Amino acid sequence: MRNLRGIYVIWLRDVKRFWQDRVRVVVGIAQPALYLFVLGNGLGGSFSLAGTPAAQGGFVRFMYPGIIGMTVLFTATFSAISIVWDREFGFLKEVLVAPVSRSAIAIGKALGGATQATLQGAIILLLAPLAGVQITLLDVLILLPVMALVAFAMTSLGIAIAARMRSMESFQVVMNFFLMPMFFLSGAMFFTDRVPAWMKPLVSIDPLTYGVDALRGIVLGLNRFPLVQSVLILAGFATLALGLAVRSFQREG
């Protein structure tokens, strides 16, 4: 009971902060839009999708689910930076000294970051008409939990790393070390079944591959793996990452 309370408070704090930053959240749509329309149109003009299932509708349309995945990935992992921030500015101590277990703090944090990232991802759904994509209400109802799962897994990973970091700088460096390869290999911007043989195993061990594939399946019907398989792999990764996050938090204080 007391741990549920702890989880709730940590989550509530993240949600309140997200609400305080609502202007930034809306402006945050600019960067994904830039990727989508500038990079998407640029790349789409340079090579052809002819002969692929994605030929219809052009490259921007193909990239759109990848951009949702990217937004969720970045928002989720960087939400964990508040742990480093809190350590520097003391709020962590207030929580660490409360009658709440360390695991509750990690889980609350993961849920809080996941909520932020899901909401940020949901805002990208507003770009759908501009990308030439039609999304039904039913699609949204399936998309949201998948986005939430990706967000939860990625936030947990961020927490596992952040809890071991002492400064903002080192968190950013270490995070980018994981983040960029995960993003590039996920197939957010290209077809993963056409990559060279040496890249194939890397693509298949990247958990985000399954997230992007699931999103692309729901939005465009272009998935390589069954939705259930992707969801199970993501859930497995989320559990593992949360376990790591809880463990690194138990070493605190």
Place this chain on the structure above:
Amino acid sequence: MNAIEVHDLRKNFKEIPAVKGVSFQIPPGEIFGFLGPNGAGKTTTINILCTLLTPTAGTALVAGHDVVRERDQVRRKIGIVFQDRALDERLTAFDNMQLHAILYNVPARELPKRIDAALATVELLDRKKSLVRTFSGGMKRRLEIARGLLHTPEVLFLDEPTVGLDPQTRRAIWDYIQKLHQKRGLTIFMTTHYMEEAEVCHRIAIIDHGKIIALDTPANLKRLVGGDVVILKTSDDAQAAAEIQSRFHLPVSPNGQGLRLEVEGGEQFIPTLIRDLPTTITSISLHRPTLEDVFVKLTGRAIREEGPESMLRVGMRMWGRR
């Protein structure tokens, strides 16, 4: 039952001892002060008492519970104001209070009323909806004190509650603390290195190099200093010291700025001293003994001298956050 009971408490960081066997008892309702220079072991002791650090040896009971074996019971019964700020500055005063209240299981029905009452005590009710980052240093401290009291703790810990604040704000903070103490009768354990502030304590433990070197009421501690303190500068301090010792049979100690001596009835002594001392006196001052004098008397140095200890403390704080 005592509010706090500590027996032979020790804490080493790696091999370096920070607290070297500290014992004391604090009855309920007392304001108890830990006074000592930076690095003396004050924050380490307070961190052990609020369950943030595990002691290397010894026992500590807070509100009747062991700080190691009954961590959660202790946590529920204490309020803490840390030396470093522990507020979420990007949230409002109300948000910070609300999060704390839920964390400590304040019943939801009572929550708004209690938050308002706590904010009113520290005169921040009109700033309830403001973001904390718009607050001044003194306002943030007051908010932390209000928050620390929200779950009606039995013992309130204040670690250097006024450090980094201007003198006027410091006085205001102490007024609040004393008012709260009168109203609620809770036990307060505080650390400070400001001598004047330690005067509000019922009892004071003077701590140096990880050990308690004196523990008594401020009045009794001051009695350790034999009478008034006279500080004088002369054209030749060494010679003057020898002359004072032979003519007046008083112990004299150099104190950095001049010579320091303790004497009963300082007002009458000064004219005699000026008349009878062959060495020329360039300046002379007299003051009633303060806790600073007690500290000098006990340790032979002033409390605010920053030595290599402050470096040790930085190291300890980094450890404390692990």
